[in-house]
Amino acid sequence: MSLPKIKHVRAFVVRGGGADYHDQGAGHWIDDHIATPMSRYPEYRQSRQSFGINVLGTLVVEIEAEDGTIGFAVTTGGEPAAFIVEKHLARFLEGRSPTEYEKIWDQMYFSTQYYGRKGIVVNAISGVDLALWDLLGKLRQEPVYHLLGGAVRDELQFYATGARPDIAKELGFIGGKMPLHHGPAEGVEGMKKNIAMIADMRAKCGDDFWLMLDCWMALDVDYATRLAIAAHEHGLKWIEEAISPDDYWGYAELKRNVPKGMLVTTGEHEATRWGFRMLLEMDCCDIIQPDVGWCGGVTELLKISALADAHGKMVVPHGSSVYSYHFVITRHNSPFAEFLMMHPGPTEVVPMFHPQLIGEPVPQNGRLKASALDAPGFGVELNRDIPMHRPYTH
Ligand SMILES: C[C@H](O)[C@H](O)CC(=O)C(=O)O
Numbered sequence: 001m002s003l004p005k006i007k008h009v010r011a012f013v014v015r016g017g018g019a020d021y022h023d024q025g026a027g028h029w030i031d032d033h034i035a036t037p038m039s040r041y042p043e044y045r046q047s048r049q050s051f052g053i054n055v056l057g058t059l060v061v062e063i064e065a066e067d068g069t070i071g072f073a074v075t076t077g078g079e080p081a082a083f084i085v086e087k088h089l090a091r092f093l094e095g096r097s098p099t100e101y102e103k104i105w106d107q108m109y110f111s112t113q114y115y116g117r118k119g120i121v122v123n124a125i126s127g128v129d130l131a132l133w134d135l136l137g138k139l140r141q142e143p144v145y146h147l148l149g150g151a152v153r154d155e156l157q158f159y160a161t162g163a164r165p166d167i168a169k170e171l172g173f174i175g176g177k178m179p180l181h182h183g184p185a186e187g188v189e190g191m192k193k194n195i196a197m198i199a200d201m202r203a204k205c206g207d208d209f210w211l212m213l214d215c216w217m218a219l220d221v222d223y224a225t226r227l228a229i230a231a232h233e234h235g236l237k238w239i240e241e242a243i244s245p246d247d248y249w250g251y252a253e254l255k256r257n258v259p260k261g262m263l264v265t266t267g268e269h270e271a272t273r274w275g276f277r278m279l280l281e282m283d284c285c286d287i288i289q290p291d292v293g294w295c296g297g298v299t300e301l302l303k304i305s306a307l308a309d310a311h312g313k314m315v316v317p318h319g320s321s322v323y324s325y326h327f328v329i330t331r332h333n334s335p336f337a338e339f340l341m342m343h344p345g346p347t348e349v350v351p352m353f354h355p356q357l358i359g360e361p362v363p364q365n366g367r368l369k370a371s372a373l374d375a376p377g378f379g380v381e382l383n384r385d386i387p388m389h390r391p392y393t394h
């Protein structure tokens with residue numbers, strides 16, 4: 001069956017929430033004294049927005065086929081990524097069939113390799129790749145998870161990321177991942193506060209609920225090791241992204257250092273099969289956490305996950321809503337998913353990519369039936385009532 005060819009690729013920038021989930025208003029848990037690599041500077045400790053975490057904004061990529069069908073995706077990267085999509089990547093799609101996603105990915109990656117490989121360029125490539133899969137699903141009238149091989153289980157189960165694992169437990173999630181608040185520069189007092197928070201949540205959640213800690217690249221191996229040993233007493237399930245994503249040697253050391261039974265996880269700021277190959281071959285972690293909108297899109301995630309499977313490792317993608325769900329439901333080595341709590345409290349389940357997506361499914365009692373994904377493409381529509389800016393054209 002021949003599908004209509006790709007007519008046009010467009011890139012827009014949107015401000016406020018959505019894929020750039022750190023772009024939230026004041027008083028949100030996600031911007032409340034979270035430990036980061038910038039916490040060594042007291043002036044950048046209280047708010048991640050103070051050092052520019054939300055400076056880029058959301059990127060929306062639209063791919064229109066000759067019959068007028070539009071596939072779209074949202075990710076981060078804002079205006080610089082919009083430039084790359086319009087001025088560089090679009091040429092590898094227009095006039096082509098949407099079935100050629102392998103060749104298109106290859107050409108996007110290798111044509112930008114001299115200035116790309118990771119970061120914004122791979123965000124842009126991911127956005128285009130996801131929009132292409134959405135278009136393919138819409139043209140074939142099938143959900144993306146069917147195109148990826150079909151569901152291997154009937155439902156997804158979720159852990160929640162947010163400052164209130166105790167509420168996540170009441171909402172039916174299988175676990176709660178808390179942000180770390182104090183980095184090494186806050187000394188012994190900071191370490192005591194970190195441990196006290198874990199102990200407090202363990203007391204509130206009881207013994208059997210999974211508790212995890214997200215360290216957002218803030219630590220060094222020594223601090224992370226001491227934190228892991230102290231947190232083990234309170235049954236911490238995993239320590240996430242403890243150190244710089246560039247420090248593969250540090251991750252390998254940390255994995256050797258943590259108490260038996262505690263998992264080391266990382267990878268949300270890693271990209272492509274080559275980046276994840278480093279994490280896997282150097283035995284840096286137990287679970288890899290690619291973000292589908294940052295690691296190279298679904299086309300690349302399939303390769304990353306096959307590599308992880310061969311190494312006996314789990315793949316639990318970072319956030320990214322429907323873009324993760326359509327993948328997780330199709331893979332045995334992806335047994336559960338993350339739900340990022342975007343409610344400021346966070347006391348309620350609200351859509352992760354609000355206000356950009358319409359029809360975004362959210363977990364009910366910590367679960368989501370595969371049938372909730374049964375709509376063409378990624379099963380969501382773009383909210384065209386929000387202001388979208390197209391800074392570049394071609
Ligand atoms: C809570 C973390 O600091 C970050 O905002 C989200 C994240 O890393 C995750 O969901 O994982």
Ligand SMILES: [Mg+2]
Nearest residue numbers: 214240241268
């Ligand atoms: Mg994380």
